[in-house]
Amino acid sequence: MTNTAADYEAVNDGDENDGGLQDEIPSEDQPAADGELTEEQMRMREFQQHPINNPAKQIRIWTLPIDDLYRKIKNAVLRRRSGIYVPAATGDGKTSSIIAITKRLRMEFGRIAIVRQSYLVHQQPSVRGFYYQFLETMSGNLKGETSAQRTRLVNAFLDAARLAKDDAVYLFIDEAQQMRDMEVGFLKDLYNALELQKVQLVTFLFGQNPGLSDAVNGFKNAKREDLVARFACYDTRLRSFSTLTDITHLLNQIDCTVDKNGRPYTEFFFPTAYANGYRLVCEASQLYSAMKRVMTGGEQYGFPARQVFYAIQDFFAFELDKDAPDFRGSAKQWDIAVANSALKAMLNHKQSTPSACSGLQLALPQTSDSDSPTSAETD
Known part of the structure; x- marks a missing residue:
């Protein structure tokens, strides 16, 4: 079954590893099952699992810095304008912003093809590794030769656009500072392949500074206007709390x-x-x-x-x-x-x-x- 755009934001809700203590005999202070928890233990568990303390809940507070950034990204979505990159300092909330903004976009637009990807660094970048990451997010089918993976990835993006009844896919990449020049070149290949099928890839690159800004400056110094024009022509900052x-x-x-x-x-x-x-x-x-x-x-x-x-x-x-x-x-x-x-x-x-x-x-x-x-x- 083909995944919908909403399926691309999977959250791991599985049980955590119990550290090998499952056979330990419970004492009076350590009940055997959740149903036997004391009132105080239930309170502590609720505190630990509260969305304020548990980011895995994927619930984010809407802040003024996020709102400032959302206005700019929403405008780019309305105009189908690719090329925004968002440098931010560590701790400024890049991932939280992506989660909050993509949820708000879905709420406001109703039907929109959004893909979220957290980019993993490879010691030796390869086109196969690039396809693997996105296929793992979008289809789960990782088999086949590199050419088959490329075709499957292009089709996954086309399917996302088709399900949204649109001819654009909005790609949010987190940790984009980890992408090497070669990997951004692979992204350009995907961009061009979708364009041949009359589907536009609109990208938003989020990354840690100084890494992301240094990478963009590297593209400019290397005269890689092809990469800058598609993916990094609008420096759009995520600000910290300051007032x-x-x-x-x-x-x-x-x-x-x-x-x-x-x-x-x-x-x-x-x-x-x-x-x-x-x-x-x-x-x-x-x-x-x-x-x-x-x-x-x-x-x-x-x-x-x-x-x-x-x-x-x-x-x-x-x-x-x-x-x-x-x-x-x-x-x-x-x-x-x-x-x-x-x-x-x-x-x-x-x-x-x-x-x-x-x-x-x-x-x-x-x-x-x-x-x-x-x-x-x-x-």
């Missing part, structure tokens, strides 16, 4: 997002305080100030999304047993949570790596060139 507005919006989103039981995230962690009017958004100034205390001018470099979420996770974990009608976080509590998030190490990295800076300057209004694919942003 109080960013943090306020994020915490408000957490307050408003509900779990599978219809329970707001904040209520799950602080049910008593929530019932008495507490909302996480009231902590925005405390969190933002704690992050700024880590490094003077840190907002200029940008606070990585991963560290911001780590700080929020730790605040929930450290303060969980303090839930009360009058609960409020303190500056000290947020300082501890932020210190535990390794924010200082990431800011040091950004400080020493100019191309990894994605802070306040990217949050300011930008002047758009009339030829940019993002100049006529449409909601």
Whole structure:
């Protein structure tokens, strides 16, 4: 049976390896089955499996940095414009952005052929390895000679377009900084093969900086305009959190997002305080100030999304047993949570790596060139 575009975002929901302890005799404190868990153990399991703590749930909070990027990508989709590449510093949320943006595109467009691919590095790049990666994502059929794999891959993209009743496929590649020149050449071959069948391949390359920007500059220095024009002509940054507005919006989103039981995230962690009017958004100034205390001018470099979420996770974990009608976080509590998030190490990295800076300057209004694919942003 042919996979649909939605099938290309498989999530592994299988049980994790139990470490060889399946034969251990359970004690009073370690029940034999989930049905025998105590109330406290169930609470701990729920905490561990909550979407805030479990990225495998593939649930992402919609943030202002993601929203800024989405507007540009949506506009490129509307205009079927290939060539956007998205450099970002480690921890800025590339993968989370792809997950959130592709889900939003499906919701808004209804019928659209989207393929998500996380690119794996090969010590010796080969066309067969290139086909193998995409076939593993799209069809699962990895057999045959290289020529047969190429045909099968082209047909898989054609099928995706046909199922969407469209003549375009939108390809999002994560970790694109790992693609060598030769592998981008293989992508060009796929692009051209689809074009012969009157199907357009629209690409969005997401990658870590400085690697991705260095690779694009390498194409330009090598006069590879054929690659730049197809895949890397629009530098579209994913910015970090950098303003109080960013943090306020994020915490408000957490307050408003509900779990599978219809329970707001904040209520799950602080049910008593929530019932008495507490909302996480009231902590925005405390969190933002704690992050700024880590490094003077840190907002200029940008606070990585991963560290911001780590700080929020730790605040929930450290303060969980303090839930009360009058609960409020303190500056000290947020300082501890932020210190535990390794924010200082990431800011040091950004400080020493100019191309990894994605802070306040990217949050300011930008002047758009009339030829940019993002100049006529449409909601």
